[in-house]
């Protein structure tokens with residue numbers, strides 16, 4: 108029987124990890140850009156490559172999502188709907204709905220819920236899981252809805268996956284009436300997010316953080332200011348952004364690595380790009396460090412989201 112991994116007193120390498128300071132300003136599509144800067148961005152940033160990469164990834168992840176990464180995202184749904192002030196009778200669009208549990212929570216509040224996702228596999232899953240809720244296949248940057256069709260638009264961990272987040276927010280603005288509300292979540296920077304720190308530190312120590320050849324994301328949405336900048340840029344008013352703290356409950360340390368590997372896209376690509384020989388060491392390092400978050404029934408790994416909201420002027 109193999110002996111359990113020993114922990115060499117590993118500490119999180121927060122200051123040494125180059126990914127922690129990730130900021131892609133100037134090469135991405137988070138905010139408003141001049142024509143000249145858009146021209147120079149085109150040299151380095153290809154929105155269609157991001158869309159294709161994300162779409163293929165979510166199509167793949169759909170069948171594992173509920174058992175893996177949804178355990179991390181689900182806990183933020185109540186805060187999201189509270190920030191958007193979702194109430195009975197409202198028409199609410201759930202952008203990038205994935206398997207549809209946020210859409211279902213909207214319906215439970217007595218509101219009229221429509222979930223939209225560009226992954227056919229996610230939409231099929233959402234319909235199977237929530238037969239009473241309406242779901243539609245479509246892209247967040249080109250919403251298949253008329254102007255002013257919804258009272259509220261929400262997105263739980265969807266906007267940062269879109270090649271040009273500001274286009275998605277402009278579309279949200281378009282489908283809202285004056286005084287309609289938008290709210291969305293994104294993950295706080297890995298430096299603040301223990302689940303990501305555990306993974307990145309393990310890869311930093313035993314693998315290669317630069318191994319994945321993925322197209323750069325459409326924007327860096329890790330700080331309250333990033334979300335405020337986006338909301339301001341579109342013309343929303345009364346904008347707010349704050350951190351929300353939750354835990355990702357896993358029964359075994361391995362579930363954390365598998366959660367990222369099977370239930371995400373960009374982080375999964377990083378894990379899959381690691382040399383095969385490094386993976387057992389990466390897993391062992393995570394198993395050591397995650398023990399700090401042990402509970403009687405597994406592990407409670409701290410996670411942090413940024414929740415932004417605004418009102419259509």
Ligand SMILES: C[S@@+](CC[C@H](N)C(=O)[O-])C[C@H]1O[C@@H](n2cnc3c(N)ncnc32)[C@H](O)[C@@H]1O
Nearest residue numbers: 165180203204205224225226246247263265268
């Ligand atoms: C991390 S999952 C979030 C799912 C769900 N909202 C949740 O709370 O777990 C990201 C979702 O965004 C969807 N997505 C990514 N880019 C999109 C786009 N351009 N238009 C519509 N959906 C998109 C993916 O298919 C995936 O279902």
